[in-house]
Each structure stands twice: as structure tokens, then as C-alpha cells.
Amino acid sequence: xxxxxxxxxxxxxxxxGNTSNIAVFAYEPEFYPLLKAQLTxxxxxxxxxxxxxxxxxxxxxxxIEALNFVCQGALGGGVSRSLCxxxxxxxxxxxxxxxxxxxxxxxxxxxxxxxxx
Amino acid sequence: MTKTxxxxxxxxxxxxxxxxxxxxxxxxxxxxxxxxTMAEATVSAAQVRMRRDPGFPGYDTYLDDRMRAVLPAxxxxxxxxxSNQGWVNPVAAAKRIVELLQELGxxxxxxxxxxxxxxxxxxxxxxxxxxxxxxxTAGLASTLISAEAYQGAEPIVEALRxxxxxxxxxxxxxxxxxxxxxxxxxxxxxxxxxxxxxxxxIGHLMECGAQVTGGYFSDPGFKDVPxxxxxxxxxxxxxxxxxVVITKVAxxxxxxxxxxxxxxxxxxxxxPANYITPDAVVDFTSAxxxxxxxxxxxxxxxxxxxxxxxxxxxxxxxEGYIGEDMFFYAGPGALRRAQLAKKVLEERFRIVxxxxxxxxxxxxxxxxxxxDATPADAPEPYEIAVRVAARTRTREEAVKVGREVDxxxxxxxxxxxxxxxxxxxxxxxxxxxSALVPRECITPTVDYFES
Numbered sequence: 094x095x096x097x098x099x100x101x102x103x104x105x106x107x108x109x110g111n112t113s114n115i116a117v118f119a120y121e122p123e124f125y126p127l128l129k130a131q132l133t134x135x136x137x138x139x140x141x142x143x144x145x146x147x148x149x150x151x152x153x154x155x156x157i158e159a160l161n162f163v164c165q166g167a168l169g170g171g172v173s174r175s176l177c178x179x180x181x182x183x184x185x186x187x188x189x190x191x192x193x194x195x196x197x198x199x200x201x202x203x204x205x206x207x208x209x210x
Numbered sequence: 211m212t213k214t215x216x217x218x219x220x221x222x223x224x225x226x227x228x229x230x231x232x233x234x235x236x237x238x239x240x241x242x243x244x245x246x247t248m249a250e251a252t253v254s255a256a257q258v259r260m261r262r263d264p265g266f267p268g269y270d271t272y273l274d275d276r277m278r279a280v281l282p283a284x285x286x287x288x289x290x291x292x293s294n295q296g297w298v299n300p301v302a303a304a305k306r307i308v309e310l311l312q313e314l315g316x317x318x319x320x321x322x323x324x325x326x327x328x329x330x331x332x333x334x335x336x337x338x339x340x341x342x343x344x345x346x347t348a349g350l351a352s353t354l355i356s357a358e359a360y361q362g363a364e365p366i367v368e369a370l371r372x373x374x375x376x377x378x379x380x381x382x383x384x385x386x387x388x389x390x391x392x393x394x395x396x397x398x399x400x401x402x403x404x405x406x407x408x409x410x411x412i413g414h415l416m417e418c419g420a421q422v423t424g425g426y427f428s429d430p431g432f433k434d435v436p437x438x439x440x441x442x443x444x445x446x447x448x449x450x451x452x453x454v455v456i457t458k459v460a461x462x463x464x465x466x467x468x469x470x471x472x473x474x475x476x477x478x479x480x481x482p483a484n485y486i487t488p489d490a491v492v493d494f495t496s497a498x499x500x501x502x503x504x505x506x507x508x509x510x511x512x513x514x515x516x517x518x519x520x521x522x523x524x525x526x527x528x529e530g531y532i533g534e535d536m537f538f539y540a541g542p543g544a545l546r547r548a549q550l551a552k553k554v555l556e557e558r559f560r561i562v563x564x565x566x567x568x569x570x571x572x573x574x575x576x577x578x579x580x581x582d583a584t585p586a587d588a589p590e591p592y593e594i595a596v597r598v599a600a601r602t603r604t605r606e607e608a609v610k611v612g613r614e615v616d617x618x619x620x621x622x623x624x625x626x627x628x629x630x631x632x633x634x635x636x637x638x639x640x641x642x643x644s645a646l647v648p649r650e651c652i653t654p655t656v657d658y659f660e661s
Contacts, residue, residue: 099429099432100432103429103432103433103469103473105426105427105473105474105476105477107476107477107478107479108478109478109480110250110342110642110644111342112480114476114477114478114479114480116473116476116477116479118469118472118473140583141582141583142582142583143581143582143583144580144581144582144583145583150480152480152481152482152483154476154482154494154495155495156494156495156496156497156498157472157475157476157494157497157499159472159476161476161479161480161482163480163481169568170568170641171342171641171642172249172250172251172642173250173251173529173639173640173641173642174529174601174639174641176532176534176568176569176570176599176600176601177570177578177579177581178572178574178578178579178597179579183426184579184580185580185583187580188580188583191585205432206431206432208431209431209432
């Protein structure tokens with residue numbers, strides 16, 4: 094079944110200069126391999142389109158079942174130079190919650206926020 | 211020392227709430243209360259303000275509020291304070307804290323000021339290259355406002371060792387503020403990178419305050435936490451081997467869970483195996499997390515690698531101005547009117563020859579936050595704010611943004627909602643760059659005062 098990432102993982106973004114790191118955390122250990130296989134750095138960058146101007150590097154953080162996407166050129170030149178209202182990019186992490194993920198039916202009962210599916 | 215050290219957070223940034231700091235001071239049973247109040251551009255902004263306003267003392271504008279809220283309980287409970295509220299003038303901050311102590315009738319308390327971070331006059335000679343661009347720092351000479359090195363925990367430890375009950379600093383790396391008490395109390399060696407790595411890993415979990423106790427976290431239906439209007443700031447119960455339990459005062463809102471701790475662990479982190487701090491390179495990838503009770507998460511296995519030979523320097527420069535304003539549409543056809551308004555503004559900016567380095571006209575409610583990442587099939591909103599912003603070299607150009615939005619009042623299109631301008635619609639830009647300097651070029655200063 095196809096579901097939005099928000100049922101599988103949670104996310105947080107942070108800023109350093111013009112680079113945003115968007116970390117994605119599996120809600121359950123069995124979701125982590127799905128994220129690893131499907132949410133590649135290339136797909137992540139393509140999903141954000143022009144909002145990420147530079148390179149995206151993905152760090153796999155197995156001990157906490159998380160992927161950390163380090164996104165260069167995502168903050169309009171940096172917090173103080175950015176023309177975006179959200180100049181820290183604190184809301185940037187919310188976009189990836191809309192990424193579509195293929196999840197085996199067997200895991201359907203483990204999805205989070207099922208009433209919002 | 212074999213006891214568990216209790217270190218609490220008092221602030222995660224300049225604008226943070228004060229009540230949770232007071233609560234931690236009163237009920238946290240803390241050995242240390244630590245405050246982080248500086249952002250990347252704080253020092254440069256303070257320098258600009260000092261130039262214009264000779265009365266500005268150069269330290270945290272909320273110093274009085276924060277200290278008045280926590281000093282009585284901290285001094286009564288034997289809680290020491292470490293804080294970076296000194297900004298560009300830690301000596302003045304320390305003197306002010308002494309005055310506040312005296313007002314409260316608290317005498318004989320030693321207060322230390324840690325300085326030595328400011329290297330504005332020397333930076334272009336010490337640092338060759340801008341990290342972000344690879345360009346020579348020499349190009350910043352004409353616009354330089356301020357440069358400060360991120361110092362580590364060592365000068366704070368020296369102050370504690372000399373008997374200071376309160377240590378107020380200028381620029382120090384955020385995690386080091388929380389790690390210094392561990393180094394001092396447990397006698398950790400400055401070159402014990404495994405312990406210092408663990409300590410700064412804990413410091414990193416603590417430095418953003420409520421972000422580890424349920425703040426910047428609630429997502430209704432997915433990640434709910436109790437009473438998200440009443441967060442407690444975190445408390446770290448640290449053991450001498452660098453293991454820790456992250457918790458908070460009972461009865462406060464929010465939560466400390468595996469999820470809140472994981473999110474904070476990677477906040478503003480790039481390579482989680484190599485998180486560079488002045489004291490050690492932190493490795494988060496060996497950490498193990500365990501929920502050991504309600505609002506209690508135990509973190510073990512944090513470690514580190516040897517510190518780098520350099521310290522990071524933040525360099526603040528004047529970089530022109532940003533002009534911005536917004537106006538509003540609602541009801542059926544709101545998006546069509548907003549699109550025409552955007553076209554009108556683009557034409558007007560051509561007519562008045564707006565000279566901008568960057569220009570954005572967004573539809574707040576549709577694409578102002580996520581920009582190009584907004585899905586193509588996002589539903590049309592009922593209400594839209596047209597938000598326009600331009601970055602310019604001169605103030606005269608930035609002012610054009612507000613002046614052209616003024617024109618939308620009677621010369622705009624149907625159903626334009628607009629505010630009467632009641633404040634400046636332009637601001638100065640302080641750009642921040644980074645560079646590295648050899649660590650031996652930075653000499654900390656520690657001055658002592660007593661109430």
C-alpha cells in the first residue's frame with residue numbers, strides 16, 4: 094500500500110549557515126529498512142525541487158533508526174540573508190511528511206495516525 | 211566524585227521563556243543551571259546596537275529578568291550557574307549580576323566573567339579562508355562588524371575551580387556550557403576525548419532546552435504530548451562515566467521520550483559520527499537510548515574523538531538591507547487576485563528600477579514557506595497574504611518594497627486588504643560567515659567579582 098511518510102516516520106530540521114539538515118526518524122524499527130530503501134538522497138532532493146539548491150548527503154544513523162539529510166543551499170543564503178519568512182527552515186522538515194512510501198500490507202496495523210490515513 | 215550530577219537548562223535562546231528556568235531553580239534539585247542565549251548573529255547584532263546606542267551594555271537584554279528569577283533559589287539550594295549571557299561584554303554582565311545579588315541581600319558570592327572570544331581586530335590575519343565559499347577572508351575587510359571564536363569548556367572549568375558560583379561567558383560553544391560542570395566535578399582531563407565527547411553529546415541534547423522535552427515536537431494525531439503550553443526545561447542526571455538520564459521536573463507539560471531525544475540528537479547535526487565541538491569530536495552513532503521511566507530517557511555509549519587543532523570563528527559583516535511587506539486577499543478568487551497583484555508588483559519594480567540581489571513574491575497560505583517544494587496540486591486556499599521581500603545593497607532600494615506595497619491601497623486591484631504601515635519595513639542584513647583559526651591563537655580571559 095502507498096502511504097504518506099507521516100504515518101511511518103517523524104522529522105525535524107535544523108540550520109547551519111545556508112545548509113539545512115532534515116532528519117527522518119522511523120516510528121517503528123520495522124519501518125527503518127523501508128525508509129533506507131525508498132527515501133534515497135536523490136529522491137529526497139527531487140522531492141524538494143528548487144527548495145534545495147545544492148547537494149544532498151544522506152547519513153544513515155542505524156542506532157536510532159534515522160536518516161539525516163544534509164541539504165546545501167536550502168536556506169536562501171543563510172538565516173540572516175534569507176528572504177523566506179521561515180528563515181531558519183524550521184518548517185522545512187514538514188514537507189517530507191508528504192513523501193509517498195510503499196509499505197507492505199502486513200505492516201498496516203503498525204502505521205501511526207491511522208485515523209488520518 | 212561518584213555522585214550523579216544534576217544539570218538543568220535555563221534557556222535555549224535569547225527569547226526563551228523565563229518561568230521554566232525559575233521552576234528548574236526551585237524544584238530541579240540542581241547542582242548546575244545553565245543558560246544558552248546566543249544565536250549565530252547575536253554578537254554582530256550586539257556590536258551594531260552598541261555603535262548606535264552607547265547605553266547598551268552588550269550583554270543579554272534579559273539578563274536582569276533571568277537572574278532575578280533564578281538567583282534566590284539557586285543561591286539557597288547551592289546551585290551554581292553557567293551562562294553565555296555575557297555576549298560581547300561578559301565583564302559588564304558579571305558586574306551586573308553582582309549588583310543583582312547585592313540587591314537580593316546575597317553576599318560573598320564569587321562571579322566569574324569568561325572572555326577572550328572576540329577577535330575582530332585579528333581575524334583577517336588569523337583565518338585565511340571562508341568555509342562556506344572557499345574565498346579569502348580578506349574580501350570581508352570593508353564590511354567586517356565582528357568576529358568571535360567558539361571557545362570550549364576549559365576556561366569555565368578554571369573559573370569553577372577558582373570558586374566561582376556563577377560563570378558568565380561571551381561566545382562559547384553551546385554544548386560546552388553544559389559540559390564544563392561535568393569536566394570540573396568529575397575531574398575529566400581536557401584530552402580525554404571519549405568523556406568530553408560524551409559530555410558534549412549530553413550538552414547538545416540540553417542546549418536547545420524544551421526541544422528535548424516536547425517542544426518543537428507536537429504533531430496532532432501523530433506525536434501528541436501533554437500540556438504543550440507548560441513545558442519543563444530538561445535536566446540531565448550525569449554519571450562520571452558519561453552516561454546520562456534526560457528528564458524534567460514532575461508535573462510539567464511535554465514529555466521526554468525516545469522520540470523527543472532522537473529528534474534533538476540530530477538537530478543541527480551534519481555527520482552524526484563527527485560532530486565537531488571545541489572540546490572533542492562527538493560521536494552519536496554509538497549511543498543507546500532506553501526509556502527507563504516516565505519522562506526519563508537513559509543515554510549510554512556516547513563517545514568522542516580527539517579535538518581538532520582549530521576553533522571555529524563566526525564573522526559578521528554588513529551585507530545591505532531587506533525590504534518586506536505584505537497584503538491580503540480572501541474569498542472566492544483570492545488566488546487569481548493574488549496572482550494579478552504579483553504581476554502588478556513585478557511591473558512596478560521594473561518601473562521604479564528596483565535594484566535587488568534577490569526578490570521573492572510569495573503567496574502566504576500556499577507557497578511562502580516551502581517555496582518550490584510546494585506540491586503542484588496543493589489546494590487553493592480561502593485566504594492568501596501576498597508577501598514580498600527584496601534584498602538590496604542600499605537602504606534606498608529596500609525602502610521601495612514598502613512604498614510599492616503602499617501603492618496597492620488605492621491603485622491595486624479589487625478586494626485588497628492592507629495594513630497601515632506602522633513600522634519600518636526594511637532591516638539591515640548581518641551576514642555570518644565561518645572560518646577556522648589555530649586554537650593556540652585564542653587566549654581565554656577569566657575575571658572575578660564578588661557580591
